[in-house]
Amino acid sequence: MTTKHLRFTSKLIGCLLITVAFFSCKKDKTTPQTPTITPVTLGLYEYASGVNKRIFLPVTQVGTKAVTYYTVFDTGSSGMTLDATDILPASMITSAGIQFTGDSVVVNGITVTSTKGTISFGDQLSSTKEYGNLAYANITIGDAQGNLTLKRVPFFLYYKIIDETGAQLQAHASDVFGVGPGTSYVTSLIQSPLRNFNTGTSLTSGFKLATLNKSLFSTSGTYVTNLLTIGLNNSDLSSAGFIMHPLAYSSSGGYSPNIPATIAYSGKTISGQILFDTGTPSTTVIEDRLATNAVGNLPANSTVTITTNKGFVYTYTTSSTGNLTEVQNPNNTGDYRTIFSLDFFISNEYLTDYGNHQIGLKNN
Structure with missing residues (x-):
């Protein structure tokens, strides 16, 4: 490089230093702007098989592992459950558990801990059990039509699932995306993955579910x-x-999604706790302590009305293909909750406010 070029370079560097110093001073006098965070809206898949209906939320990445699993979008449970098959190496998964040494291991960007547990779905008449471990990972929900990545989500990574007959179900037979307001009974660390959405200062943690389109199942x-x-x-x-x-708090399970209400059916009115459950595919179950074993299914064209303790009213009529409803005695089922099926969400909007611990209901 010639002397002339050296002098030019020296002058240029001096100018750059002066420029940098000028903008640095100017920046110190400017108040940093907090980015505005807006709600994220995603689509879901509406699926039907006979009278059974489901809504599915795709999971397309777990840690660094690209996947395609359609999880049941479930307002009746809290926390995501995901089968370890094809997410962890097959050598780590046995019928006795996920095999590794130490308190935790990181595989494919997924932290698997030594905290073990069992999750049961159903009641004492019919229960499916999952066996697995607490895990953490970045999770991408949605697909090419719209998606969102949630950071370091705690979830239940199960290695086997056994139905009420004792048969082991196939892999990923019960992947669930639980968005209830409470916590998992395995550990209070597992909650709705949607809580991991960064709301900033402009939003409240929670979600809205629009009314489902009956014709698109x-x-x-x-x-x-x-x-x-x-x-x-x-x-x-x-x-x-x-x-x-407003939701009640329990030391076991956190904030309960069950809402006090009266339930009128077949000429009688009872009080109860209602769970509005997108994870129940077809049949609403009314729990009536005075019901006999012979009550069973309500006939078609039966009218049911619920009135919550805050004045939300919903009336529906049963048919042979929709709004299927049966009456059970909680002394037999072991479950005192009246559970409304996915059909409820075809006529009503639903909101869960994690920040203020409340559930919103709205007639369409």
Whole structure:
């Protein structure tokens, strides 16, 4: 390099230093702007097989592992459960558990801990059990039609699932995306993955579920846009027409999604606790302590009305293909909750506010 070039370079560096110093001083006088975070809206898949209906939320990445699993979007449970098959190496998965040494291991960007547990779905008449471990990973939900990555989500990674007959189900037969307001009975560390959405200072942690489109349920699964909104704004909580129901807290399971209500059917009115459960595919179960074993299914054209303790009212009529309803005695089932099936969500909007511990219900 010539002397002339050296002098030019020296002058240029001096100018750059002066410029950097100038902008550094100017930056110190400017208040940093907090980015505005807006709600994220995703589609879900509406699936039907006979009278059974499901809504599925795709999971397309777990840690560093690209996957395609359709998880049951479930307002009746808290926390994601995911089969370890094809996510962890096959050599780690045995019928006795996930094999590794130490307190934890990181595989494919997934931290698997030594905390073990069992999750049961159903009641004492019919129960399916999953066996697995507490794990953590970044999770991408949604697919190419819309997706969101949630950071370091605690979830239940199961290695086997056994139905009420004792048969082991196939891999990924019961992958569930539980969005209830409480915590998992395995560990309070497992909660709804949607809690890991960064709401910043402008939103409240929670979600809205729009009314489902009855005509779009199909055996192939129909993608329906704009069903799930993650993150709540002030208008959702104050002026959108939802009737809010404060939730009760328990040291076991956290905030309960069960809402006090009266239930009128077949000329009688009873009090109860209602769970609105997208994870129940077809049949609403009314738990009546005075019911006899012979009550069973309500006949078609029966009318059922619920009125919550906050004044939300919903009336429906049973048919042979929808709003199927049966009456059970909790002394037989071991479950005192009246559980409304997915059909409820075809006629009503649903909101869960994690930040203020409340559930919103709204007639469509």
